[in-house]
Amino acid sequence: MSARVSVEPSGRGTVVEPLIFDKSRPGHRAAAIEAPGVETATAAELLAGAALRQRPPAIPELAEPEVVRHYTRLSHMNHAVDLGFYPLGSCTMKYNPKINDELAALPGFTWLHPYQAEADVQGILELMWELEQALLAVTGMCRASLQPAAGAHGELVGILMIRAYHRDHGGAERDTIIVPDSAHGTNLATAKMAGYRVVELPSSKRGLVDLGTLAEALSERTAAVMLTNPNTLGLFEDDILEITRLAHEAGALVYYDGANLNAIMGKARPGDMGMDVVHMNLHKTFSTPHGGGGPGAGPVAVCARLEPYLPTPLVERRDAPGADADGPAGAGFHLVGDHPSSIGRVRGFYGNVGVLVRAYAYMMRLGGNGLLRASEDAVLNANYLRVRLHDTYDVPFDRMCMHEFVASASRQKHTTGVTARDIAKRLLDFGMHSPTVYFPLNVPEAIMIEPTETESRDTLDSFVDAMLRIDRESREDAAIVLEAPHVTPVRRPDETLAAREPVLRWKPAAESPEIS
Numbered sequence: 001m002s003a004r005v006s007v008e009p010s011g012r013g014t015v016v017e018p019l020i021f022d023k024s025r026p027g028h029r030a031a032a033i034e035a036p037g038v039e040t041a042t043a044a045e046l047l048a049g050a051a052l053r054q055r056p057p058a059i060p061e062l063a064e065p066e067v068v069r070h071y072t073r074l075s076h077m078n079h080a081v082d083l084g085f086y087p088l089g090s091c092t093m094k095y096n097p098k099i100n101d102e103l104a105a106l107p108g109f110t111w112l113h114p115y116q117a118e119a120d121v122q123g124i125l126e127l128m129w130e131l132e133q134a135l136l137a138v139t140g141m142c143r144a145s146l147q148p149a150a151g152a153h154g155e156l157v158g159i160l161m162i163r164a165y166h167r168d169h170g171g172a173e174r175d176t177i178i179v180p181d182s183a184h185g186t187n188l189a190t191a192k193m194a195g196y197r198v199v200e201l202p203s204s205k206r207g208l209v210d211l212g213t214l215a216e217a218l219s220e221r222t223a224a225v226m227l228t229n230p231n232t233l234g235l236f237e238d239d240i241l242e243i244t245r246l247a248h249e250a251g252a253l254v255y256y257d258g259a260n261l262n263a264i265m266g267k268a269r270p271g272d273m274g275m276d277v278v279h280m281n282l283h284k285t286f287s288t289p290h291g292g293g294g295p296g297a298g299p300v301a302v303c304a305r306l307e308p309y310l311p312t313p314l315v316e317r318r319d320a321p322g323a324d325a326d327g328p329a330g331a332g333f334h335l336v337g338d339h340p341s342s343i344g345r346v347r348g349f350y351g352n353v354g355v356l357v358r359a360y361a362y363m364m365r366l367g368g369n370g371l372l373r374a375s376e377d378a379v380l381n382a383n384y385l386r387v388r389l390h391d392t393y394d395v396p397f398d399r400m401c402m403h404e405f406v407a408s409a410s411r412q413k414h415t416t417g418v419t420a421r422d423i424a425k426r427l428l429d430f431g432m433h434s435p436t437v438y439f440p441l442n443v444p445e446a447i448m449i450e451p452t453e454t455e456s457r458d459t460l461d462s463f464v465d466a467m468l469r470i471d472r473e474s475r476e477d478a479a480i481v482l483e484a485p486h487v488t489p490v491r492r493p494d495e496t497l498a499a500r501e502p503v504l505r506w507k508p509a510a511e512s513p514e515i516s
């Protein structure tokens with residue numbers, strides 16, 4: 001039972017780390033300090049017989065430093081934005097200033113409880129109100145709900161509001177949503193999930209919405225057009241004003257997927273483009289770390305005609321006691337939940353408040369000019385990479401892009417057999433995360449690159465060096481690329497086997513003996 005676990009040297013000079021269960025040794029534990037003069041009772045003395053377990057739990061036994069080292073070693077096996085470049089297109093994996101985390105961890109925020117009386121939580125309500133005002137200033141919309149927990153959740157909320165609007169305005173038969181094929185995948189999923197028929201709009205040769213095709217697709221059945229802008233090719237829709245005009249003429253509303261607002265903030269506002277609903281991803285543009293799936297926040301902002309449908313409660317500011325006879329009295333900030341047309345609550349309590357604090361801190365620290373500069377740098381960085389790579393890799397829509405662009409490994413695949421996937425794997429050997437590959441679907445061997453505004457010229461140049469070198473290797477010694485990665489703790493797992501027969505749980509080899 002206490003046989004030593006062997007450690008294997010790996011390519012990177014780290015050790016291959018066994019499961020914590022396999023590291024367990026009977027009797028290893030953290031120091032248990034007895035409090036002098038305090039009577040302690042055993043479980044047997046406290047619990048009735050039937051409630052007592054018959055066998056010890058199969059949990060690992062380790063001393064504190066063993067646990068700390070185990071998890072620290074595991075953390076070193078992952079790539080992270082705090083370790084290296086992470087140009088994952090459509091994800092905005094930018095570096096997030098640590099001060100945002102520090103501020104969100106202030107005890108004044110972390111010790112709040114959602115059931116506290118309104119009078120005791122004026123600070124956080126004020127922050128939420130100001131954050132809403134800041135997001136409205138950036139988007140040019142009328143009001144916003146901070147409740148949705150992610151971008152896709154914001155989309156669903158937006159579409160449910162559009163449905164409620166049509167129901168109240170004689171449009172109950174509108175059962176179709178038009179989604180361009182350059183939209184983010186969640187747009188289609190959202191429309192389907194909300195029960196709509198989806199009409200996919202093929203892009204023009206320029207990778208944009210074609211006005212003629214759109215006009216043909218619009219009808220008295222269209223509830224909405226969902227636009228990802230910039231689209232997943234990183235392109236800003238040239239005819240965006242015409243798109244909203246045509247849609248509105250047909251009685252449809254227009255949804256703006258604003259997950260990647262760092263392409264346009266400070267430069268252009270969805271409200272000025274005629275958009276009816278916009279969602280934002282605070283965990284992308286507004287600087288909350290989101291690797292590993294969360295937590296996030298996807299506030300959704302609306303134009304005046306959709307305001308009555310927003311999820312509740314909303315934070316409202318009252319300037320003087322009793323200023324509004326219908327609402328709660330008293331100056332200050334109030335949670336108001338009695339909007340009769342609201343689609344209701346979409347999230348427990350007030351959303352992911354910690355994420356809201358980070359976004360607030362980020363926006364206040366940058367200010368209007370800082371946000372504008374962030375957009376300009378995001379776009380400049382993407383274009384810099386595009387131009388430095390476009391002689392070596394195909395760039396199907398090779399013109400000014402926004403925060404990201406899509407290259408392709410088609411040339412490499414046809415001449416050397418090296419695919420986008422191989423290039424992605426080889427980048428790991430250079431300490432860089434791969435870009436998004438094989439998305440969007442309308443570009444074969446797609447490599448979708450989003451450097452973000454936080455990277456320096458030096459980092460961008462090292463990425464270019466790596467990409468150029470991988471292309472050279474493909475031509476001169478393709479095996480290096482085809483067999484990559486070479487230095488990671490795990491190389492190329494059998495993805496089919498992992499999907500078909502996943503091993504997700506550790507099971508004890510044999511049952512532990514009964515407690516005597």
Ligand SMILES: *Cc1c(COP(=O)(O)O)cnc(C)c1O
Binds near residue numbers: 090151153260
């Ligand atoms: C990331 C993203 C989404 C989805 O956001 P989640 O928070 O992951 O649900 C939707 N649209 C676009 C354009 C995105 O980049």
